[in-house]
Amino acid sequence: MTQKILIADDxxxxxxxxxxxxxxxxxxxxxxxxxxxxxxxxxREAPDLVLLDVMMPIKTGFEVCASVRANPATAHTRILxxxxxxxxxxxxxxxxxxxxxxxxxxxxxxxxxARVAEMLAQERP
Amino acid sequence: xxxxxxxLVAAIAFSGxxxxxWLVLMGIVVWSTLNGAERAAVQEVLAGRxxxxxxxxxxxxxxxxxxxxxxxxxxxxxxxRLLEEARVVLAARTPQLLVPRGTREMQALATAVxxxxxxxxxxxxxxxxxxxxxxxHVQQEKDRLAALMAELQQSVVVCNQAGLILLYNQRARxxxxxxxxxxxQADGAELIGIGRSIFAALERQVLAHAFERIHQAVxxxxxxxxxxxxxxxxxxxxxxxxxxxxxxxxxxxxxxxxAVTGFxxxxxxxxxxxxxxxxxxxxxxxxxxxxxxxLANIQTAVDMLGYxxxxxxxxERFLGVVREEVATLGRRVTDLAQRSAQRLKTRWPLEEMxxxxxxxxxxxxxxxxxxxxxxxDGVDDALWLKVDSYTLxxxxxxxxxxxxxxxxxxxxxxxxxxAGAHAQLDLVWVGQAMSNETVMSWELEAMRFGAERxxxxxxxxxxxxxxxxxxxxERARHQAMFRFLLPLSSVPGxxxxxxxxxxxxxxxxxxxxxxxLFQSREEDSDLEDRPLAELTYTVFDTETTGLNxxxxxxxxxxxxxxxxxxxxxxxxxxxxxxxxxxxxxxESIPIHGIQQHMVDGxxxxxxxxxxxxxxxxxxxxxxxxxxxxxxFLQLQExxxxxxxxxxVLDTLLLSAVVHPNQESHRLEAxxxxxxxxxxxxxxxxxxxxxxxxxxxxxxxxxxxxxxFTLRQARxxxxxxxxxRLKY
Numbered sequence: 001m002t003q004k005i006l007i008a009d010d011x012x013x014x015x016x017x018x019x020x021x022x023x024x025x026x027x028x029x030x031x032x033x034x035x036x037x038x039x040x041x042x043x044r045e046a047p048d049l050v051l052l053d054v055m056m057p058i059k060t061g062f063e064v065c066a067s068v069r070a071n072p073a074t075a076h077t078r079i080l081x082x083x084x085x086x087x088x089x090x091x092x093x094x095x096x097x098x099x100x101x102x103x104x105x106x107x108x109x110x111x112x113x114a115r116v117a118e119m120l121a122q123e124r125p
Numbered sequence: 126x127x128x129x130x131x132x133l134v135a136a137i138a139f140s141g142x143x144x145x146x147w148l149v150l151m152g153i154v155v156w157s158t159l160n161g162a163e164r165a166a167v168q169e170v171l172a173g174r175x176x177x178x179x180x181x182x183x184x185x186x187x188x189x190x191x192x193x194x195x196x197x198x199x200x201x202x203x204x205x206r207l208l209e210e211a212r213v214v215l216a217a218r219t220p221q222l223l224v225p226r227g228t229r230e231m232q233a234l235a236t237a238v239x240x241x242x243x244x245x246x247x248x249x250x251x252x253x254x255x256x257x258x259x260x261x262h263v264q265q266e267k268d269r270l271a272a273l274m275a276e277l278q279q280s281v282v283v284c285n286q287a288g289l290i291l292l293y294n295q296r297a298r299x300x301x302x303x304x305x306x307x308x309x310q311a312d313g314a315e316l317i318g319i320g321r322s323i324f325a326a327l328e329r330q331v332l333a334h335a336f337e338r339i340h341q342a343v344x345x346x347x348x349x350x351x352x353x354x355x356x357x358x359x360x361x362x363x364x365x366x367x368x369x370x371x372x373x374x375x376x377x378x379x380x381x382x383x384a385v386t387g388f389x390x391x392x393x394x395x396x397x398x399x400x401x402x403x404x405x406x407x408x409x410x411x412x413x414x415x416x417x418x419x420l421a422n423i424q425t426a427v428d429m430l431g432y433x434x435x436x437x438x439x440x441e442r443f444l445g446v447v448r449e450e451v452a453t454l455g456r457r458v459t460d461l462a463q464r465s466a467q468r469l470k471t472r473w474p475l476e477e478m479x480x481x482x483x484x485x486x487x488x489x490x491x492x493x494x495x496x497x498x499x500x501x502d503g504v505d506d507a508l509w510l511k512v513d514s515y516t517l518x519x520x521x522x523x524x525x526x527x528x529x530x531x532x533x534x535x536x537x538x539x540x541x542x543x544a545g546a547h548a549q550l551d552l553v554w555v556g557q558a559m560s561n562e563t564v565m566s567w568e569l570e571a572m573r574f575g576a577e578r579x580x581x582x583x584x585x586x587x588x589x590x591x592x593x594x595x596x597x598x599e600r601a602r603h604q605a606m607f608r609f610l611l612p613l614s615s616v617p618g619x620x621x622x623x624x625x626x627x628x629x630x631x632x633x634x635x636x637x638x639x640x641x642l643f644q645s646r647e648e649d650s651d652l653e654d655r656p657l658a659e660l661t662y663t664v665f666d667t668e669t670t671g672l673n674x675x676x677x678x679x680x681x682x683x684x685x686x687x688x689x690x691x692x693x694x695x696x697x698x699x700x701x702x703x704x705x706x707x708x709x710x711x712e713s714i715p716i717h718g719i720q721q722h723m724v725d726g727x728x729x730x731x732x733x734x735x736x737x738x739x740x741x742x743x744x745x746x747x748x749x750x751x752x753x754x755x756x757f758l759q760l761q762e763x764x765x766x767x768x769x770x771x772x773v774l775d776t777l778l779l780s781a782v783v784h785p786n787q788e789s790h791r792l793e794a795x796x797x798x799x800x801x802x803x804x805x806x807x808x809x810x811x812x813x814x815x816x817x818x819x820x821x822x823x824x825x826x827x828x829x830x831x832x833f834t835l836r837q838a839r840x841x842x843x844x845x846x847x848x849r850l851k852y
Contacts, residue, residue, distance in 0.1 A: 011418060013446045017425035020439060024432070055418075062595070066561045084417035088545060089593035089610045096597055096608065105421030109428035 003120055004028045004045060008038035008064065009053035009082065014105075018051065021109055022116070035059025039067055042074050049120055052099070054083035054090065062097055069098035078119050082107075133197045137190045144185055148178070202786065203227035209784050211238055213799060216825040220246040221800050280392040283371065288323045288332070291387065300364075300392055301326055316739070318697040320661050320689030323390070325742065327366065331356050334515050335368045336388060341482060343370060343385055353476050354515065355395060365393040411461050419450045419457070426450075475590065477614040480508035480541050480548060487521050487539055494522050494574070495529045498536045505541055508548050509614035513589060517611075519579065520586040521552055523572040524607055532556055540606075547592070548613050553606040564596040652745075652772065653836040657824050660835065662688040662774075663741040664817035665699075666809045667754045668717040670709050674756045679705035680730055681719050683737055684809030686817050687744065691824075693817045699740045700810040702727040717807055734758070734767045744771065745835065749792050749816045751775035772835055776819050778842035783826045785845075795819050 005027045007018050015031055022029045030045060032038035034057045042050060042064075050068075054061035061081055068074045080101040081094045094102050101119060103112065159167060171178070203226055214221050222239045225232035274281060280297035284290050301317045316326040324332065335352040342350035352368045368390055372383035426446040429435065435443075484504055491499045521539075528534040538553040572579045587594045593610045652660070665685035671678035685699040702719065704727045714720060748754045751773050762768050780790045787798065792815060796803050801818040804811060827833075832841050 011422060013422040013450055014418075014425055016442060016446060017422070017429050020429055020443075021425070063561060063565065066564075066596075070561060082421075084414050084421065087591070087593075089547060089591070092544065092547075092610055093593040093595050096595055105417045106424040107421065109425055 002026065002028050003049070004030070004047040005116070006030050006032060006038065006041050006045065006047040006050045008032040008035070008041075008050060008056065008061070010034055010056050011053070017109075018112075021113065025113055025116075027116075035061065035064045038064050042068055042077055043071075046074070047077065049078040049080060049116060051116075052079050052081050054081060054085055054094070062093060065094065065097045065099055078122075080115065080119060130197065130201065132201070133193065136193050136197075137186070140189045140193065141182075141186045144182055144189070148182060199227060203231060205786050207231065207235060209786060210798075212783075212826060212829055214238065214242045216822070216829060217800065218822075219800060282317070282323060282390045282392065283387060284323045284390065285387040286336075286385065290317060290319060290321050290323055292319075293317055297392060300394060318687060318689075319694060320687070322743065325739070327364070328356055331515055332366070332368075334518075335366070338482070338486070338514070339368060339370050339388070340385060341485070343372075343383075354513075362394055363396045365395045367391040367393075408461055411457065415457055416454060419454050423447050423450045475511045475513050475612070478510055478512055478514055479506075480504070480510050480550075481506050483510055483512060483514055483517065484539050484541055484550075486514065487518050490518050490522050491525045491537060491539075495525045495537065497529055497534065499525075500536070500538045501540075502538050502553075503540045503542060505543055505548075508541060508543060510548055511590075511612045511614045513586075516581060516586045516589065517609075519572055519574075519581070520583045523574065523583065524552055524567060526574070527567055528554055528556075532559070543613070544610065546613065547610045550609040550611055551606045552609075553604050555604055558598060559596055559605065561596075568594065653839075654834050656833050657827065657835060657838060658691050661690075661744045662747050662817075662820065663744040664688060664747040664813050664820060665737075665741070665754065666748060666812040666816060667757055668719060668807070668809045669713075669757060670705055670707065671713055672753075674753075674760055677707065678757075679703075679707060680757050681705050681709060681724055682717065682809040683733060684811070684813045685737065685740060686810070686813050688747075688817055688821065691821065693814070693821065695814065698810055698814075699737060700808075701733050701736070703730050703733050704728065705730075730761055731765050734761055734765050738767050738769070741769070741771070746771055746773045747776065747816065747820050748773070749776045749812070749819075751777075772839065774820070774835075774838060775842060776816050776823065778845050779823050779827065779838060780819070781845045782832070782838075782841045783823060783830065792816065792819070799823075 005022055007015055007022070007029060008031075009015050009018075010033050012033075015033075019029050019031065030041055030047065032041045036058045038050070038052065038056070039059065041047070052061045052064060056064075059067075061083065065079055065081065068077055068079065079099045080103065081099045082103050082105060083090060083094075084105045091102050091104075101115060103115065156164065156167075207223060207227065210223050214223060220242070222242065223235040225235035225239075274292070274294035277294055277296060280300040281292075281294050282290055282297050283292040298317060331354055335354055338352045339350045342352075350370055353365065355363055355365045357363055368388050370385040371387040371389060373386045423446070426443040429443045430440060430447075481504055484501055488499045488501055525537055528537070532554075534554040534556050536554070538551075540549075540551040540553060542549050568583045571582055583594065587609065590611050592612060595608055596605070597608050598605045663685050664687075665683065667680045667684075668682035669678050669680055680703050683699070683701050683703060687694045687697050702724050704724045706729060709719065709721050709724070746755075746769065752775065755769070755773060758769055776792075776795065777790050780787075780795045784790075784798070787794070792812065793803065795801075796815055796819060799819055799822040801815060801822065803815055827838060827841075830841075832838050
């Protein structure tokens with residue numbers, strides 16, 4: 001079965017590349033441009049994995065992550081946080097709020113693809 | 126004006142009665158010797174002359190009254206005045222003599238009193254000489270200290286435990302003058318001065334927190350207890366304040382930490398350097414986090430371009446992304462270069478503190494504010510944090526109170542552990558889950574404590590530390606917590622042994638000064654019941670365009686000086702010309718010597734009163750004929766909102782209390798009576814200084830009459846005759 005990935009990022013210039021990349025890899029890709037759109041899309045489409053940017057308008061990635069985990073219907077969603085905030089405190093907060101992985105921008109696309117594949121291969125608890 | 130002695134009135138009335146009785150008695154005696162015909166003849170003669178007899182009696186009485194008045198002046202008034210003057214001599218600190226007057230015996234008495242006074246003055250001079258010799262040494266030491274303080278490039282203020290300033294140097298005065306927002310004539314004296322509270326110049330809570338930390342460190346046996354903080358003061362300036370304790374070293378058994386009797390404050394204006402540092406931070410931040418996103422966009426797009434099979438439209442799109450992001454990066458660099466010239470949001474420097482101390486302080490503060498038990502658990506004693514402890518404690522207290530108030534949390538726990546390169550401080554409770562929205566709102570709302578609001582949010586505090594904060598649940602233990610990640614101190618708080626040794630060596634008291642003022646004054650007793658000699662006074666005077674405050678007359682000059690601990694502080698004075706907003710009547714100019722052009726361009730009373738109010742804060746006001754000056758101030762209450770609620774004493778009324786038998790209680794007359802040299806009369810400051818000298822001499826004279834406290838002085842003043850005068 002083809003797996004669904006949601007890209008939640010307000011930076012159109014990275015979304016275009018990520019969308020192209022992940023579609024090439026054979027995933028079904030949808031896009032959210034802010035935190036609220038991301039939450040709605042996760043509920044509606046139940047993606048297998050979310051690439052979640054931290055600095056987004058309306059709701060930050062941290063808030064989205066906490067809300068997704070708090071809602072039993074979406075709690076199992078895999079979340080990979082992507083952020084330009086490079087401090088280890090941000091990483092610690094993201095992991096504490098329930099993210100499954102965390103990548104700091106900029107990153108090599110090969111690494112991202114490998115990480116996504118690895119996370120999707122894991123069984124959900 | 127002067128009261129007529131009742132005894133004199135009684136004596137005259139009594140004489141009139143006796144004279145009348147004598148007249149009647151004589152009449153009866155004569156009447157009894159007359160026969161019928163004679164009686165009829167006398168009756169006929171007298172019938173038409175009753176008025177003449179009465180007039181004769183009245184004339185006699187007037188003569189007697191005149192004589193009695195003369196005698197009264199000679200034998201009662203004169204001794205009374207002599208008595209009052211003798212009391213002045215008794216209380217005088219400088220040699221002063223009685224003027225012999227009245228009867229020969231009285232003159233002899235005055236001479237004898239003068240001889241006694243001379244003897245006393247002689248003895249006193251001897252004693253003063255000896256004391257002077259003994260204190261030359263002390264004075265030299267004080268001079269040396271003063272010279273040292275004056276030479277220091279740093280602002281230094283010494284205060285006692287209660288925050289009263291005991292000593293400050295010229296630099297400190299200059300620093301506060303720059304911060305003072307008032308007219309320059311106040312010269313910063315409304316902020317800093319002997320006996321003033323340091324809390325008028327620096328925020329009370331922040332400073333009290335530093336004092337508290339020093340007490341803790343001393344109790345722990347720390348050999349170098351200091352505290353440091355940065356605070357904003359009037360005018361938005363940033364001051365770095367280093368606080369060190371002054372310790373009592375007399376009679377302290379070995380091994381026991383000496384009690385803290387006061388604090389030395391060293392002040393630095395760091396506004397410029399902090400702004401610079403914050404700007405560097407901001408630039409760095411912009412260059413790293415801001416550019417990361419662009420770099421990520423470029424890198425991803427470039428990676429896509431690496432695919433050989435990419436279609437032409439997609440290739441064009443990725444190239445577009447690269448071009449656009451490169452342009453964005455270029456703009457960012459230009460923008461940063463421009464912004465580097467501007468002032469950016471300031472960031473407070475952090476200080477190093479032992480983690481266990483931060484938690485102990487947080488425990489106390491949380492316990493006091495939340496009213497629930499607060500425990501410590503798993504506190505890593507080895508951790509040193511780099512924090513702004515004041516705002517961090519504010520944030521913890523704010524969260525704690527909201528938990529107790531809104532989630533009915535019954536007990537709180539604090540934990541501290543290392544988490545990688547950071548310290549992890551947890552505020553833990555047992556209770557229901559909290560929604561994400563609630564956490565966000567607590568984090569982003571301005572912190573408030575009761576009615577008090579701060580401009581800061583929990584997020585601001587966290588960001589100031591470059592840390593993070595979030596809500597987390599530990600399901601297994603049914604616990605919830607706010608977790609703070611805080612920076613660890615890069616230098617672990619180990620003491621340099623050499624430094625510690627030198628601190629012990631310098632623990633002996635420096636030899637060049639000695640402040641008795643360190644004993645905290647009795648602040649708790651009611652102001653009204655404190656001795657007059659101990660109070661702090663602001664003695665002031667106004668010059669006005671005329672004598673009628675209700676008829677449009679206004680203040681044109683305000684002058685004031687302070688009395689602290691029984692000493693007139695001439696160097697801490699206040700003098701300010703005021704633009705009255707109307708013309709100065711020509712006839713008043715000879716009195717005060719202030720011409721129209723002198724007040725043009727001066728501040729209006731609305732700008733001067735706030736500064737004077739600050740100058741006079743926490744003191745008793747003293748003025749000569751205070752009702753007049755106070756009326757002018759009261760008329761400004763509505764416009765300025767400034768109300769002088771402190772007690773007011775009037776030297777005119779109190780002079781009348783001390784010397785009820787003197788003719789005049791004008792300022793000059795009292796000054797002459799009390800041997801005060803008058804200089805610069807009829808400038809507001811000149812008159813205020815004369816009034817202050819008079820007040821200092823009145824205090825012992827009032828004591829002779831059993832008037833010791835403020836309450837007694839006010840009651841006595843109200844009873845005097847002059848109290849009925851109203852403006």
